[in-house]
Amino acid sequence: MSGEPNLKVFDTSDQLAIAAAELFVACASESQGESNRFCVALSGGKTPKQVYELLATDDFQRRVNWSGVHLFFGDERAVPPDHPESNFKMVDAALISKVAIPGENVHRIKGELEPEAAAGQYEATLRFAFAGQPWPLFDLVFLGLGEDGHTASLFPGSEALREQVRWVAATRNPETQQERITLTLPVLNHAKHAAFLVVGRNKAQRLSGVLSDTQSHNLPAQAIRLESGKLEWLVDAGAASLL
Ligand code: 6PG
Numbered sequence: 261m262s263g264e265p266n267l268k269v270f271d272t273s274d275q276l277a278i279a280a281a282e283l284f285v286a287c288a289s290e291s292q293g294e295s296n297r298f299c300v301a302l303s304g305g306k307t308p309k310q311v312y313e314l315l316a317t318d319d320f321q322r323r324v325n326w327s328g329v330h331l332f333f334g335d336e337r338a339v340p341p342d343h344p345e346s347n348f349k350m351v352d353a354a355l356i357s358k359v360a361i362p363g364e365n366v367h368r369i370k371g372e373l374e375p376e377a378a379a380g381q382y383e384a385t386l387r388f389a390f391a392g393q394p395w396p397l398f399d400l401v402f403l404g405l406g407e408d409g410h411t412a413s414l415f416p417g418s419e420a421l422r423e424q425v426r427w428v429a430a431t432r433n434p435e436t437q438q439e440r441i442t443l444t445l446p447v448l449n450h451a452k453h454a455a456f457l458v459v460g461r462n463k464a465q466r467l468s469g470v471l472s473d474t475q476s477h478n479l480p481a482q483a484i485r486l487e488s489g490k491l492e493w494l495v496d497a498g499a500a501s502l503l
Contacts, residue, residue: 265492266493267471267492267503268492269495269503270496272496273459275496276459276496278314280308280455281311281315281320283453283455284315284324285323287399287452288400289323291452292328296325297330298325298399298400300330300398300399301400302331303335303401305404307460308404308457312350312355324359327361330389331351331356332389333351334443335412335413335443336442337438340372343371345438348371370382375430378441386427386428395447398447401448405481406466409466409478411481412448412480413431413433414445415434416479419431420444421483423446424445426444427443427444428444429444445483449484450487451486452490453489454486454491456481456484456491456492456494458499461498461501463495463498467495467499467502470482472503
C-alpha cells in the first residue's frame with residue numbers, strides 16, 4: 261500500500277455506517293453533477309447491511325437522485341436471488357425494495373446460473389454499461405475484508421486474483437467451497453473511489469497485517485491499489501484495536 265492508508269476509525273459501527281452512507285450520497289451527488297449517472301458496486305456480507313438500511317431511511321434516501329443510480333455488485337454467491345446467502349437478497353431487502361430506483365438500473369449477478377455463465381453474462385452487462393471504455397469506471401466501490409484477507413470474492417492464491425483481462429470471474433471460497441462470481445482486480449483498481457468497511461475485533465489481526473505490511477501484495481485486500489482513484493478505509497474501534 262503506497263504511503264499511509266487513508267484510514268478513518270469510528271467509535272461504533274453505527275457511526276461508521278453513517279459515514280459510509282454519507283460517502284454514498286456525496287459520491288452520487290458529485291458524479292450525477294457531472295454525468296447524471298452514479299455507478300456503484302456494492303459489497304456483500306454482513307458489514308454493509310446497516311449502510312444499505314440507512315440509505316433507505318427518509319433522511320438519506322431523499323438526498324439521492326435514484327433515477328440516475330446504477331447499482332452493481334462486487335461479487336455474488338452462486339445461489340439464486342432468493343437464497344439466504346445471496347448478496348442481492350440482502351441488498352434488495354435492505355435498500356432496493358425501499359427506494360425509487362428504476363428496476364433496469366439494478367444490475368445483479370445471476371447467481372442462479374452456472375458460475376462461468378453468470379460471470380460471462382455479468383461481463384456483458386458491464387461492457388454494455390461502460391461501452392467504449394477499456395475498464396468499467398465505478399464512481400464508488402464498497403469493499404469488505406475477510407478474515408483471510410479476501411475482498412469481494414478474490415481469495416488468497418486464487419486464479420481469479422491473477423485475472424488481468426476479464427472483468428468478471430468465477431471462483432470458489434476455498435474454506436467453504438462455495439462457488440462465487442467476482443469483479444476482478446483490475447476492475448476494482450479502476451474505481452474512482454473505493455471504501456473498505458471493516459467492523460469487529462475479529463478483523464483486527466488481519467486489518468493490522470494488511471495495513472502495516474506496506475510492501476506486500478500477497479493478500480487480495482493489499483492488491484487493491486487504485487490506478488488513480490481514492491481508496492479509504494472506514495473501520496470501527498474493534499477492528500482498529502491492533503493498529
Ligand atoms: C461477500 C463479500 C465479502 C465480504 C467479506 C466480509 O460476498 O461475502 O463480498 O468480500 O465483504 O467476506 O464479510 P462480512 O462483512 O460479513 O464480515
